[in-house]
Amino acid sequence: DYSKLDQIVIGICGGDGIGPTITHEAERVLRFLLKDDVAKGRIVFKEIDGLTIENRAAHMKAIPDDVLAELKACHVILKGPTTTPRAGDEWPNIESANVAMRKELDLFANVRPVKVPEQGIDWTFFRENTEGAYTLGSCGFETEDGISIDFTVTTTDGTERIAALAYDFAHKNHKNRVSIVTKANIVKATDGKFLRLCQEMGAKYPEIVTDDWYIDIMTAKLVDPKRRQDFQVFVLPNLYGDIITDEAAEFQGGVGTAGSGNIGKRYAMFEAIHGSAPRMVKEGRAKYADPCSMLRASAMLLSHIGYQKESDQLTAALDKCMFEEKALTITGRDTGCTCEEFGDYVMRTIETL
Amino acid sequence: DYSKLDQIVIGICGGDGIGPTITHEAERVLRFLLKDDVAKGRIVFKEIDGLTIENRAAHMKAIPDDVLAELKACHVILKGPTTTPRAGDEWPNIESANVAMRKELDLFANVRPVKVPEQGIDWTFFRENTEGAYTLGSCGFETEDGISIDFTVTTTDGTERIAALAYDFAHKNHKNRVSIVTKANIVKATDGKFLRLCQEMGAKYPEIVTDDWYIDIMTAKLVDPKRRQDFQVFVLPNLYGDIITDEAAEFQGGVGTAGSGNIGKRYAMFEAIHGSAPRMVKEGRAKYADPCSMLRASAMLLSHIGYQKESDQLTAALDKCMFEEKALTITGRDTGCTCEEFGDYVMRTIETL
Numbered sequence: 150d151y152s153k154l155d156q157i158v159i160g161i162c163g164g165d166g167i168g169p170t171i172t173h174e175a176e177r178v179l180r181f182l183l184k185d186d187v188a189k190g191r192i193v194f195k196e197i198d199g200l201t202i203e204n205r206a207a208h209m210k211a212i213p214d215d216v217l218a219e220l221k222a223c224h225v226i227l228k229g230p231t232t233t234p235r236a237g238d239e240w241p242n243i244e245s246a247n248v249a250m251r252k253e254l255d256l257f258a259n260v261r262p263v264k265v266p267e268q269g270i271d272w273t274f275f276r277e278n279t280e281g282a283y284t285l286g287s288c289g290f291e292t293e294d295g296i297s298i299d300f301t302v303t304t305t306d307g308t309e310r311i312a313a314l315a316y317d318f319a320h321k322n323h324k325n326r327v328s329i330v331t332k333a334n335i336v337k338a339t340d341g342k343f344l345r346l347c348q349e350m351g352a353k354y355p356e357i358v359t360d361d362w363y364i365d366i367m368t369a370k371l372v373d374p375k376r377r378q379d380f381q382v383f384v385l386p387n388l389y390g391d392i393i394t395d396e397a398a399e400f401q402g403g404v405g406t407a408g409s410g411n412i413g414k415r416y417a418m419f420e421a422i423h424g425s426a427p428r429m430v431k432e433g434r435a436k437y438a439d440p441c442s443m444l445r446a447s448a449m450l451l452s453h454i455g456y457q458k459e460s461d462q463l464t465a466a467l468d469k470c471m472f473e474e475k476a477l478t479i480t481g482r483d484t485g486c487t488c489e490e491f492g493d494y495v496m497r498t499i500e501t502l
Numbered sequence: 503d504y505s506k507l508d509q510i511v512i513g514i515c516g517g518d519g520i521g522p523t524i525t526h527e528a529e530r531v532l533r534f535l536l537k538d539d540v541a542k543g544r545i546v547f548k549e550i551d552g553l554t555i556e557n558r559a560a561h562m563k564a565i566p567d568d569v570l571a572e573l574k575a576c577h578v579i580l581k582g583p584t585t586t587p588r589a590g591d592e593w594p595n596i597e598s599a600n601v602a603m604r605k606e607l608d609l610f611a612n613v614r615p616v617k618v619p620e621q622g623i624d625w626t627f628f629r630e631n632t633e634g635a636y637t638l639g640s641c642g643f644e645t646e647d648g649i650s651i652d653f654t655v656t657t658t659d660g661t662e663r664i665a666a667l668a669y670d671f672a673h674k675n676h677k678n679r680v681s682i683v684t685k686a687n688i689v690k691a692t693d694g695k696f697l698r699l700c701q702e703m704g705a706k707y708p709e710i711v712t713d714d715w716y717i718d719i720m721t722a723k724l725v726d727p728k729r730r731q732d733f734q735v736f737v738l739p740n741l742y743g744d745i746i747t748d749e750a751a752e753f754q755g756g757v758g759t760a761g762s763g764n765i766g767k768r769y770a771m772f773e774a775i776h777g778s779a780p781r782m783v784k785e786g787r788a789k790y791a792d793p794c795s796m797l798r799a800s801a802m803l804l805s806h807i808g809y810q811k812e813s814d815q816l817t818a819a820l821d822k823c824m825f826e827e828k829a830l831t832i833t834g835r836d837t838g839c840t841c842e843e844f845g846d847y848v849m850r851t852i853e854t855l
């Protein structure tokens with residue numbers, strides 16, 4: 150409960166590529182919204198610079214130890230996109246900083262809202278964030294005769310806590326439906342358990358309808374304009390959550406428009422769901438990077454630490470700006486404004502609300 | 503090579519729910535198109551009735567032995583949807599007949615075309631059909647302290663043969679792009695190998711561009727109207743293929759409009775990608791079932807056994823009928839025609855082509 154804290158430390162972690170640009174802009178907007186409490190010392194921003202691919206490669210670690218210590222000294226973190234090395238890349242094969250942070254800070258829930266008011270879409274996804282295909286992602290192996298094996302892991306505790314969070318959210322926000330998404334007809338031990346435990350949690354909320362779907366059918370249902378308004382809250386294992394939230398964000402305008410909260414018992418980290426766009430940096434276009442997703446993530450952060458009014462202000466301003474011309478011609482689209490101009494525009498809009 | 507066979511045996515396997523209705527209709531259309539060769543005895547139809555959920559439950563086997571023997575006596579099979587028992591169902595927990603048939607007949611490739619001409623969409627998916635999350639789907643287990651584990655398996659041979667089929671198709675059909683879809687950044691041993699072996703296959707086709715995507719991003723890209731025409735041929739592991747082909751079919755009008763080919767070295771099976779719709783049967787509406795997907799599957803079957811002209815005729819008739827009023831008001835949509843009327847309509851259309 151953040152309301153009991155005398156001081157809240159917000160870590161600002163720029164990441165790679167366009168990350169520092171858009172994260173810096175989000176910090177500027179946060180400082181603007183929180184200026185009184187910054188002045189009083191209740192809110193402190195802490196810059197964490199070491200989460201770059203260069204530094205991670207130098208230490209051959211997804212999160213170097215000193216960076217991890219800095220992260221752990223914060224209450225909440227705003228994180229820019231980080232580059233994940235790929236086979237054949239210039240970078241050595243180190244784990245995704247994202248995935249490592251979720252594990253190290255035990256951020257067990259990935260919460261992703263997707264809204265398209267004019268289409269009646271108001272979805273909130275609760276993606277389990279530390280288990281499933283991600284738990285032992287580097288423990289797979291290949292036998293001599295060419296058989297490769299990977300593991301999927303689902304624990305009882307891990308499932309119960311994500312289910313509890315999803316239903317608690319549904320309950321508090323007066324949602325009347327929770328949809329469980331798995332592939333329990335095939336992936337029986339892990340998804341079967343996930344489905345069963347979520348159903349058991351659902352049974353404790355008689356006012357909420359619980360339904361369940363296979364992931365293949367659900368990716369189709371989201372596309373169907375006749376069906377998609379029916380869904381409200383989703384709870385799903387890590388990999389399916391990863392897949393379906395990218396699809397869902399597309400209806401809202403793409404991954405560039407969506408923020409994401411990684412929530413644990415002790416820490417919380419908010420981030421954009423898109424990548425670090427190294428090409429924009431190489432081509433000298435970083436200053437045109439679109440900060441919308443980081444600003445959405447910032448609104449989630451504000452709400453999480455108890456600044457609901459400021460969160461609502463930011464959300465209202467973003468809803469307005471993103472539909473206006475400046476926003477529509479932003480970044481990459483030739484005549485766009487810069488990241489900084491967009492930040493200014495959001496702050497001016499907040500003042501006129 | 504079917505052209506060398508004196509006789510081709512087509513197995514007709516009705517399955518469950520609306521399966522027998524729509525499969526029977528497809529057989530009627532096939533007999534109509536192949537009537538000369540049926541008369542000459544070159545084509546023989548063989549009804550296989552035992553693949554019902556009742557019979558499978560009685561034998562407690564996904565495919566009872568005598569049914570499997572009958573299937574193996576055919577060259578190609580047309581199969582209606584089968585019911586897969588779910589937890590809490592009236593049926594015992596037996597494996598999906600679909601999945602079992604793919605394994606037993608070694609149908610290693612699931613080929614699913616999706617076309618939306620007016621949007622420039624012409625995709626063909628090559629889904630690996632026997633490995634990945636499906637190999638050991640019933641071998642997962644739970645430890646005493648609540649940790650459940652499932653396995654994903656990818657073999658070198660299994661990957662090479664699906665990659666070869668996808669590139670061979672691309673080459674023969676003058677496609678200039680093949681897209682590999684994995685989650686190799688996380689699922690490293692199996693997806694990493696799948697990606698690498700497909701890339702190696704791609705290197706043998708210098709005229710074809712190979713690109714690769716993560717499954718999360720690809721589900722978003724398919725939605726993006728600016729990007730989706732770029733894609734042509736996809737090759738992907740079993741589970742991702744399962745997920746993305748349902749999404750893709752939705753753009754074409756839903757899973758009810760899509761056929762699917764399950765191809766092996768020795769056997770091939772063609773099916774609808776939708777379910778058995780037991781509710782329609784219960785409500786006495788089976789005769790209104792929509793046979794489009796089975797007819798699409800039949801067109802794929804015809805092409806596969808060397809009746810390309812007849813396949814093209816059926817496809818042309820379906821393209822026409824599905825856009826006409828009868829088709830649009832078909833089944834479920836109150837004023838629809840029956841399954842049989844639709845079949846008649848397709849045959850009349852073929853005659854006027």
Ligand SMILES: CC(C)[C@H](C(=O)O)[C@@H](O)C(=O)O
Pocket residue numbers: 233245247248391422687688718
């Ligand atoms: C970058 C990648 C490892 C990550 C994931 O797979 O979780 C991303 O896709 C996401 O959804 O945050």
Ligand SMILES: CC(C)[C@H](C(=O)O)[C@@H](O)C(=O)O
Pocket residue numbers: 334335365586598600601744775
């Ligand atoms: C019914 C089910 C087992 C099957 C699968 O998962 O492969 C289906 O979804 C399909 O795509 O054919």
